Amino acid sequence: MAKPNQPTQPPAKKSKKAVPMPKQEPKVRARNFNEVALGYSEEQALEEAARCLNCPKPQCVVGCPVELDIPAFIKLIKERKYDEAIKKIKEKNSLPAICGRVCPQEEQCQKLCVLGKIGEPTAIGRLERFAADYELKKGVDTPTLPTSTGKKVAIIGAGPAGLTAAADLAKFGHEVVIFEALHVPGGVLVYGIPEFRLPKKIVEAEVEYIKKLGVKIQTDALIGRLHTIEDLFKKGFDAVFIGTGAGLPQFMRIPGENLGGIYSANEFLIRVNLMKSYRFPEYDTPIRIGKKVAVIGGGNVAMDSARSALRLGAEEVCIVYRRSREELPAREEEIENAEEEGIVCKFLAAPIRFIGDEKGWVKGMECILMQLGEPDESGRRRPVPIKGSEFIMDVDTVIVAIGRTPNPIIQTTTKGLQTTKWGTIIVDEKTGQTSIPGVFAGGDIVTGEATVISAMGAGKRAARAINEYLMQKKS
Numbered sequence: 001m002a003k004p005n006q007p008t009q010p011p012a013k014k015s016k017k018a019v020p021m022p023k024q025e026p027k028v029r030a031r032n033f034n035e036v037a038l039g040y041s042e043e044q045a046l047e048e049a050a051r052c053l054n055c056p057k058p059q060c061v062v063g064c065p066v067e068l069d070i071p072a073f074i075k076l077i078k079e080r081k082y083d084e085a086i087k088k089i090k091e092k093n094s095l096p097a098i099c100g101r102v103c104p105q106e107e108q109c110q111k112l113c114v115l116g117k118i119g120e121p122t123a124i125g126r127l128e129r130f131a132a133d134y135e136l137k138k139g140v141d142t143p144t145l146p147t148s149t150g151k152k153v154a155i156i157g158a159g160p161a162g163l164t165a166a167a168d169l170a171k172f173g174h175e176v177v178i179f180e181a182l183h184v185p186g187g188v189l190v191y192g193i194p195e196f197r198l199p200k201k202i203v204e205a206e207v208e209y210i211k212k213l214g215v216k217i218q219t220d221a222l223i224g225r226l227h228t229i230e231d232l233f234k235k236g237f238d239a240v241f242i243g244t245g246a247g248l249p250q251f252m253r254i255p256g257e258n259l260g261g262i263y264s265a266n267e268f269l270i271r272v273n274l275m276k277s278y279r280f281p282e283y284d285t286p287i288r289i290g291k292k293v294a295v296i297g298g299g300n301v302a303m304d305s306a307r308s309a310l311r312l313g314a315e316e317v318c319i320v321y322r323r324s325r326e327e328l329p330a331r332e333e334e335i336e337n338a339e340e341e342g343i344v345c346k347f348l349a350a351p352i353r354f355i356g357d358e359k360g361w362v363k364g365m366e367c368i369l370m371q372l373g374e375p376d377e378s379g380r381r382r383p384v385p386i387k388g389s390e391f392i393m394d395v396d397t398v399i400v401a402i403g404r405t406p407n408p409i410i411q412t413t414t415k416g417l418q419t420t421k422w423g424t425i426i427v428d429e430k431t432g433q434t435s436i437p438g439v440f441a442g443g444d445i446v447t448g449e450a451t452v453i454s455a456m457g458a459g460k461r462a463a464r465a466i467n468e469y470l471m472q473k474k475s
Helices: 042-049 070-078 082-090 096-102 124-138 160-171 200-212 229-234 265-274 300-311 332-340 409-413 452-474
Strands: 152-156 175-179 216-218 239-242 262-264 292-296 316-321 344-347 349-356 362-375 381-385 391-394 397-400 439-441
Touching: 042 070, 042 124, 070 082, 070 124, 082 096, 082 124, 096 124, 096 200, 096 452, 152 160, 160 175, 160 200, 160 239, 160 452, 200 216, 229 239, 239 452, 262 265, 265 300, 265 397, 292 300, 292 349, 300 316, 300 332, 300 397, 316 349, 362 397, 439 452
Parallel strands: 152 175, 152 239, 175 216, 239 439, 262 397, 292 316, 292 397, 316 344
Antiparallel strands: 349 362, 362 381, 362 391
């Protein structure tokens, strides 16, 4: 201890660089479906946690859609209290192993990290993954279940919004049943995100934890066909949450789009991920991949499709995007991974027609060069075709990844449910309540296609509002 009036030793300087995440080598991982990012070791996690400034007014928390107490869980990691760290995380987030892998922290919590003003922000997502993976290896504790309120809530859709809402409602003491249209729960987490980014065993483990909270899950239950929302109320449910996402693919509507070898990214990724075509013939879901693959689009779905095609045996994979690299909407981490693996991008170009062979399969794609004009409604500069710049690309397979919209089944089978012209459900911004009393909605079904964590945030807000609605109804 320093003597009075004697200067103390200055604190160690924080490193300006975050601890890198270990990854598979690009040439190796480009031909397998094993997870690319390998996670922090304990030593690496402690080194990165030590960079956190433990700000008295942490801005990172402001940027977290699920309201995670970030400094608190990182402090517990610093102190090697890993069991307490994961408990602190799970006070707010029931899907930490998923968030630690696919949440775009760089645009949310890490973007507001004070450390980012002098260097790289604290790697919050990597530390969250470390704590979650520690628990999965050790064994997930069975949580203490609250006293039942006697109220019953139906959740439609077992994606990130539905799972989050279900977990929080169960913690409030309500009986919760999830109705999932597919044969496994997880929604986009299982059908849309490849194994090399989010292993299915991770999703399964997170779902099992939510089941331990008392949540029941019915699969193969397509609401709007099996039951309507009106039927659910008749069956004794006191409230309903709609979290069905945006699973309807969009197309370009150009000549030749119905040729063989042209997939929507939705169909392609469902075949690869949910139906495990990458393990053919062990799983009997073949998928035709030629030598030359073109992926249309520039978001995370496009990157996932391109990287999956490469792993399925394509020799050349090209992403065709109508804006420049600066406008790519995909996560920078995923863009860099794709580039490292040898995927190339053709920027400022867009297809205008597909060319088929005598058997009806795609063999070419006519594109036109673009230039960026004035900003459009999204705030990005609008791509404008350059006359006379048409050119032909040889392709064997095309994957169209230009966005998805909500499936209209629930909207068309529910009387009085107000929607937009795009098919999204209109809700109260604060509560997520729809035009029908007791019916709430959140995630992509409300916002259109967005991120996993934004859907989780919507599920959390809706759960809080549903609980208030039920408690008022009780009184």
